[in-house]
Amino acid sequence: MTTVPERTRAPQRALTLVLLLGVAVTAFLAVYAKAHHPSGHPLFTLGFSGVLQMKAWLTSAATLLLLVQLTTALWMWGRLPRVRTPAPSWVTPVHRYSGAVAFILTVPVALNCIWSLGFATYTWRVVIHSVCGCLFYGAYAAKMLGLRLKGLPGWALPVLGGTVLTLLVALWLTAALWFFTRTGIPLT
Secondary structure (H helix, E strand, O other), rough: OOOOOOOHHHHHHHHHHHHHHHHHHHHHHHHHHHHHOOOOOOOOOOOOOHHHHHHHHHHHHHHHHHHHHHHHHHHHOOOOOOOOOOOOOOHHHHHHHHHHOOOOOOOOHHHHHHHHHOOOOOOHHHHHHHHHHHHHHHHHHHHHHHHHHOOOOOOOHHHHHHHHHHHHHHHHHHHHHHHHOOOOOOOO
């Protein structure tokens, strides 16, 4: 009987733990959002004229900040096209804080979505949006845990970060872009 060396099992354990957390957060949000009876009215609008306006603008701001995240991550890892100089010292805090602010901007949106609308399935756009919303927070939780664990495979954090970015862009496309392209809806 052959045994797998410990240095091979450690990355597998770390990756399994990260993925299990992501699945657990995703499943919890999906089950709660589906089981919860939507209130049909917003929890708050943060000074916007309505919940759709709040969701569209906050999600747009978070998406822009995640594009900052992508740029700074590529720069920190020496993968930014046409930039041959190492990232200056200010890039790391910009990366960290832009991600934190982007996440904070998504929280009021998610709270309103889950409480007011629930896991909706009345159109394909809404189904995709509901699924991506739950997956986004699962991927985000997995990425945050992955940042703290030692021994993850080198590809794991870029894949997790790319997944978070992709899901937020999908959320933006299925909600904010949809909102901004509707006629007759006030933008503020």
